Amino acid sequence: MTGDASTIASILLPLNGVPSESEALAFGLTLARRFGARLEVLHVATDGRDVAPLAGEGLSGAMVEEMMTAAERESNSRTVSARSLLQRALDADQAAFGSALPVQTETTPPMPGAPGVMFRCVKGREHDVVAYAARLSDLIVVPHPDTVEEALSSAEALHAVLFDSGRPAIIAPKTAPASVGRRICVAWNGTAEGASAVFCVLGWLKQADSVHVLHSPEYQRRGPVASELVSYLALHGIAATSSEFTPKGGEVGAALLAAAEAQGADMLAMGAYSHSRLRQLLLGGVTRHVIAKATLPVLMAR
Known part of the structure; x- marks a missing residue:
């Protein structure tokens, strides 16, 4: 997925109950208009049957049934x-753009x-459903988490x-941006x-x-340096510049x-x-900070 209009036809946006979902939807709808793409809004519902194995021993059949019904x-x-x-x-979106986006179904x-x-x-x-749907999507928009936790x-x-x-994945900002993808770091x-x-x-x-390449000795790992990336981008006709940023107190993400x-x-x-998710959980990290604190759209990949 290289992100130009010729390759983006399907955009996925999973809803997971965070407060910033309204802003993510506005962002996703704007991208759908920009690329002439279908925005699939995915809601993962709980299957009541999944509650039964979590109920534990010592509960009667009637109590388990009641828990399943409540979950449903x-x-x-x-x-x-x-x-x-x-x-x-x-x-x-209709009020902002003056026209309504057509609502489609799986049979459209x-x-x-x-x-x-x-x-x-x-x-x-949620993990399985979102991963499966994302594999056949060109762009995945994820709502911004509300806190570091x-x-x-x-x-x-x-x-x-x-x-x-x-x-x-593109993490949507908490406030819909005036533009996206015009000035990229x-x-x-x-x-x-x-x-x-x-x-x-x-x-x-x-x-x-x-296009601007941001780099820092504290952020650099084993691999090509920023100047080599700038040269690589030039082969694609992209005139990028680079600059070094200086973390204070080891706060690379900030x-x-x-x-x-x-x-x-x-x-x-x-x-x-x-680093692994466990290391990020125990020690923090650049990814964790950016996920929680970014105010602009962030495209992340592995």
Whole structure:
């Protein structure tokens, strides 16, 4: 997925109950219009049968049945809320653009180049459902977590995309941006994950007004350095510049975001989880900080 209009026909947006879903929907609808793509809004519903193995021993059949019924009821309520949230987003989008995006179903014939929206509800484990859907999507938009803790505890959709789909994810900002992909910063540290992010964003880079490579000795790992990336991009006709940022107190993530802001970037591309998720959980990390604190769209890849 290289991110230009010729390759983006299917955009996936999983809803997972975080407060910023309205902003993510607005962002996803804008991208659907920009690329003439279908936005699939995916809601993962709880299967009441999955509650039974968690009920534990010592509970009667009637108690387990009651727990399953309550879980189904709660799941149905969340599905209704998700549909309502999408409808409000569609109404706001229509008011902003002066025309309504067509709502499609799974049986709607493919309409290449025509933007549209589809709501899909699937029962199952969130990680599996999102990963499977993402594998046949060109672009995956993930709502922004509300806090650092939420970035760890409720980032199941993001982890499903990054670790099990073979696709990158774009974390939507909490506030809908005026533009996206016109002034792009690439966070570069020489890793395979960073190289994957560059490849995924090549199409965006070719269409951007400016491209800036951000690097730092504290961020760099074993691999090509920033100047080599600039030369590589030049082979693709991309005139990129580079600059070094300086973390204060070892806060690489904060310094990276500050450097992107200083460049006036409206998009950041970077590799995610160069270290394991367990190391990120125990020690923190650049990925964790950027996920929680970014105010601009961030494309992450592994």
